[in-house]
Amino acid sequence: MKIDVHHKNSSITRTLITFIILLCHFSNFGQETVVIFAINDPHSEIKNFAKIKPLIDAEKAINSKVYFVAAGDLFSGNPIVDYHENKGYPMIDMLNKTDLDVSVLGNHEFDYGQTILNERIAQANFPFICDNVSGGAGELAAIKGSATITKDNFSIAFIGVVETGSPGGYPLTHPKKIEGLSFTEGLDSFDAYKDIKTTEDVDLIVALTHYGGAKDEDILERNNFVDLVIGGHTNQEYGVPHANGYKVMSGANLDKISKTTLTITNKEITDFEFEIIDLNEANLAVDETLSQDIAAYFDNPTFYTNIGTALSTLSRGSTSCFYTDALQKISGSDMVVQNNGGVRDVIYEGTITPYSIYSIDPFGNGFDTFTMTVPQLRTFLNNYTSGFSYSLDASFAVGKDQNNAFIFFKDGNLLTNSDQVTLSLNDYISNVYPNLFPTAPSYVFPLTTADYLIKYLTDFVTEPIDYEGCYRSKYTLNTATAISETPYKIFPTHIEINSQETSFNGKIFSITGKLLHSSSDTKKIDTQQLSAGVYIFKFSIENGAQFKIQKFIK
Template identity: 45%
Template sequence: MKKFLFLPLVILMWSCGNEPSPNSVQDPELETTEVVLFALNDMHGKIDRFSKVKPFIDEAKEVSDKVFFVSGGDVFSGNPIVDFHPEKGSPIIDVMGAVGMDVSVLGNHEFDYGQEVLNSRLAQATFPFICANVQNTGGVLATPDPYTIIEKDGFSIAFIGVVENSSRGDLPLSHPKNMDGLAFQQGADVVAGYRNNAQVLGADLVVALTHYGKEADRKLIDQSFNGSESFVDLVVGGHSHQLYNEVYRAVPMIQSGAHMQYLTKLVLQVADGKIVNKAYTLIDLSEDHPEDLAVANTIAAYNNRPEFYTTLATASHDHNRAETACFYTTALLEETGADLSIQNYGGVRANLVEGNIRPYDIYTIDPFGNGLETYSMKVSELKTFFQSQYSMAYAGLDIQREGNNILIRATVGGNVLADTTQLTIAVNDYISNTNPDNFQQLLKRYDFTTADYLIAFLSKQETAIENDGCDRSLD
């Protein structure tokens, strides 16, 4: 049972290696329980290394019945094998279950496929997804439980889940249309509301399983204090793709990077409802490790999608992110015939590499399934949009910030366009949906996704894609 007390004979030392710090001093008469916790976050559909994960879980379970395996969210969006499977997202849910996942928090990209598909994945999962700060106000989401209590060999952990809501309208960073009828509260406020929850406090440990980011997790800890101590014993985080093992106000907090690069292993010593020692191991999954054959075979079967590996065109050089965005905006400009195409850098998720360009590569660069639209806008309206936007790439016009002014020309060195000039603008529907005040005069809503039009553009190219040194960015 969770207790709030001061352990005067215990110095809490959080080691950064495989063993507890030699400076840790424990009361020799204090009885401790050893618990093992593995954590991943921000996998983004990367399934290939899960065959390396299972042997670590199995090995730990051979010597302990108190092994927990958790996910900090963003399971989807980043691997075409997962994102464009006929049952979107199902391969990684299947593989997570096969390796023994116990619980995952919802990440913002769990909403990328829409609520109905998310419901199917929640139903498919052999483990619970949790999220305490989502409210269904008219959507179709089968709202997940706010927390879950998992008991193993008589030891229980209460996991409370929260997702970030930093986008317009206090929504997570996903397409707004995918969250119709949902509302999101501030995660730190919601977690603080459990400080007197009898069920939560009845567990041996309380873990905040968050998709919130490092700084937000610190705010969560600030609000978690019940008197002189936090009722949250550990924060396992995600969202910011950071790698750390830290302590903030005596509460340990970890995050494991992203994209299945690392698996974190914690060995916790627990006494009287408090963590009194923690051994931390960071496992680099890019290195050679034993693989589970059954999981490897499952992954190989999912990867058997030859249609993703046909050649569409070639790239003459490795593209950086700005050069990839030049390719992206040029393609949409030509496919729509617009005066200007705009793309947010957050929607360019990978770079073009030298050599053959395949559908797999395009769906990796553009995994979200966003729609394509064109709008009519005056130059003055376009300036208003750009005044509040950063990290945008464009093609078709010359746009420059000069002090507090934005100057728009038809070509580099040409005359500045009058504010009354009417333009046709091509954008993905994430941009238009998150900026409805700016995009009001819809001209055309295209039938397919932006990725489909990138593929169409590439299929017409007779020479290699070349954007060396191109940087059309408005920062």
């Protein structure tokens, strides 16, 4: 019998190839490669969206399972977006044009108020999610706790929660902006989703949170069915494994975007790769059409008018000195306090513009004055535990007595418990901590704090501002005992110390709080080098344990 060797070898070859194909098929059964791009806390920054689009488009060209998600705080921080005629719309426009798949509500999503937030949600081509909020009207009433998004037969269930770190269990936003809404602890949201991989045939469960890094860790520890947490709020940068899954966060202000590449085998993550991409890198591709759209948003000359000058770039603390002193001048109050979290940017060297001020103070807070008794101001300072900055006014001084209790001086005179003082501050503080204030402010200013900062620069300031090195926080609030007598005399050319103390210190400050001179145990301080103006002299003894402050004119 004749055998066709060639035919026999061909059959063996085909059988072998078929076997190899089947082997590869079964070894990769249920295996998928999924890419998730994520941003968090962009705070109205839109300039880098023109670089985001090419990154995502390039990945989509080679992978059918590419997601783009946001972990909250889309708004508040950039005047171009925050003061647009449709507040916040440029951010929604950019996210629509870069094909965002889903966003969780962050605490600053509420900063514009519920009516405007509803308008922005309606304009979005993507869903907002948040499981631990209820009670809203309009679009907010339709907010769901999760969204399942499927791409090429692969589905991810995104579960959203927002932080509730403000007193009373509310997100950190102005209480007036969330009236009528109810919030629950986000950790309690997840148990309801523990079976959705089977009940809804979901391939992956992702917690998309605006909750903070530590809380994201709690989610993974308590819920072993959550595969991945994509978080925001604390502005960190990481992509790390956990015993029960993985967690990522991507910085803030749209400076960076994260790229998480997952290998999924039978609905489990079997490989995890994480990359932070710096969007400020010059060599990244730019989408020209989107770049032109962004430039059009920034083309608003009213934001760039010259309203002042700064001699140097200030720190956040020095900017707070300027902030509180400006509002003290506007209000005429004894003291102005500003929460540290309410100062969002710094003053930069050179020209100051409305854009600068709205970047520093983006929230549109009101401004109130409270007339208080001495015990009421003492109660406020003792019980307002958040970080704050305060104004410097030579006519009003804060000290402590021998019992470590706050005492107050007006024009050098010790105030009694029956005396009244005035305290001015933004209405966010008084609405979050109403128990620390009288029932109502004695005066409600008609404009916002940012508007009054602009008014201060345009109406009162004629010289460049100079607050370099200034730092006033609750931790530096004077805890010394004020001296009732005046152990010095101020002359046109010098200050003469006539104290009998053997150890003392004399300091001269500019009216803005900048330290100009400091000397110890010097009986005569020359002031001839000072230019004409108003200054503050502080005399202290016993290593600063007792002090006397006086304003003088040169």
